[in-house]
Amino acid sequence: MKANIRNLSLDEISQILIAQGESKFRAKQVYEWIWQKSATDFSDMTNLSKDLRDKLSEGFEFKEISEHMIQKSSDGTIKIGFKTFDNRDIEGVMIPMEERMTACVSSQVGCSLACAFCATGFLKRERNLDFYEIYDQVVSLNKMALAEYGKPLSNIVYMGMGEPLLNYENVVRSIRMINSPIGLQMSAKRITVSTSGIVRGIKKLADEGLNINLALSLHAPNNEKRNEIMDINNSNPIEELIPAMNYFFEKTGNRITFEYILFDKFNDTMQDARELAVLCKKVPCFVNLIEYNKVEGVEYSKSKNENRDAFFHYLRENGIPSVVRRSRGKDIDAACGQLANKIKDL
Numbered sequence: 001m002k003a004n005i006r007n008l009s010l011d012e013i014s015q016i017l018i019a020q021g022e023s024k025f026r027a028k029q030v031y032e033w034i035w036q037k038s039a040t041d042f043s044d045m046t047n048l049s050k051d052l053r054d055k056l057s058e059g060f061e062f063k064e065i066s067e068h069m070i071q072k073s074s075d076g077t078i079k080i081g082f083k084t085f086d087n088r089d090i091e092g093v094m095i096p097m098e099e100r101m102t103a104c105v106s107s108q109v110g111c112s113l114a115c116a117f118c119a120t121g122f123l124k125r126e127r128n129l130d131f132y133e134i135y136d137q138v139v140s141l142n143k144m145a146l147a148e149y150g151k152p153l154s155n156i157v158y159m160g161m162g163e164p165l166l167n168y169e170n171v172v173r174s175i176r177m178i179n180s181p182i183g184l185q186m187s188a189k190r191i192t193v194s195t196s197g198i199v200r201g202i203k204k205l206a207d208e209g210l211n212i213n214l215a216l217s218l219h220a221p222n223n224e225k226r227n228e229i230m231d232i233n234n235s236n237p238i239e240e241l242i243p244a245m246n247y248f249f250e251k252t253g254n255r256i257t258f259e260y261i262l263f264d265k266f267n268d269t270m271q272d273a274r275e276l277a278v279l280c281k282k283v284p285c286f287v288n289l290i291e292y293n294k295v296e297g298v299e300y301s302k303s304k305n306e307n308r309d310a311f312f313h314y315l316r317e318n319g320i321p322s323v324v325r326r327s328r329g330k331d332i333d334a335a336c337g338q339l340a341n342k343i344k345d346l
């Protein structure tokens with residue numbers, strides 16, 4: 001069986017080529033073809049000898065994801081359905097806004113965490129994505145942004161299907177490649193990893209030396225309510241998440257974003273707002289209040305506008321930096337919590 005060349009680091013390619021009597025410089029050329037020039041066939045590597053290209057294609061192959069289907073929302077949001085090499089479905093979303101062009105990428109096929117409000121949670125986790133499968137989504141969405149809007153991506157969020165911190169190594173490796181001069185050269189500051197709250201993963205990420213941002217899908221102001229909608233909170237409760245997030249802030253200097261979907265009568269009362277404000281004083285943070293998008297078969301529904309506004313004003317009056325995020329891509333199931341491979345054929 002041939003090995004996947006895209007899974008090898010520059011060092012690994014160097015070792016293989018040096019063992020075959022080639023120079024280190026050749027390895028660099030191969031690596032640049034793969035990542036800088038997006039080659040997917042050794043025959044494209046025209047500055048290598050025919051002999052070396054033949055040898056490489058005998059031992060290695062290219063694995064990549066391919067665009068399978070595309071949907072465009074009436075608000076300009078674009079969702080791409082990708083097929084992996086082993087025929088699994090994942091989704092990435094591009095969200096155009098006036099001041100930014102954001103890509104939302106998946107980190108796993110499905111998700112094991114089954115949060116009560118999330119469409120992805122209904123799909124069981126099939127496998128982790130390899131780092132290049134995450135990276136490829138970004139490259140594809142970047143091309144789409146340029147083709148449709150004449151602008152490259154400005155921000156990347158790991159907020160699609162899956163829990164990024166349960167696919168830790170691949171997520172970090174994909175970030176390093178997005179960040180790298182040989183990859184997309186995008187500043188780590190523009191990258192946000194969104195987690196449901198894996199204490200160990202947050203601490204580890206803080207120690208990576210990456211200047212990325214962290215978002216916590218909080219969605220409830222206390223353990224009792226959070227346990228009800230996010231099972232992960234039973235093993236990673238709020239009192240353990242707080243020191244982990246503070247550690248992340250200490251190490252990176254980046255405030256944590258709390259994602260808070262407002263559910264009607266569940267977490268949108270004034271008592272909830274008071275509890276959330278108290279929690280927010282314990283961590284340098286910023287709150288995104290998010291409108292819920294109804295997911296079939298889920299008992300929770302969108303908060304009423306007057307409750308959302310009262311909640312928002314309470315936070316602001318109490319000095320908590322917060323915004324209300326209007327949902328994007330609702331009509332194509334591309335909004336927060338809606339990714340479930342329901343994409344339609346072109």
Ligand code: SF4
Nearest residue numbers: 111114115118121162
């Ligand atoms: S909200 Fe995130 S962690 Fe929870 S089920 Fe959905 S994809 Fe998984």
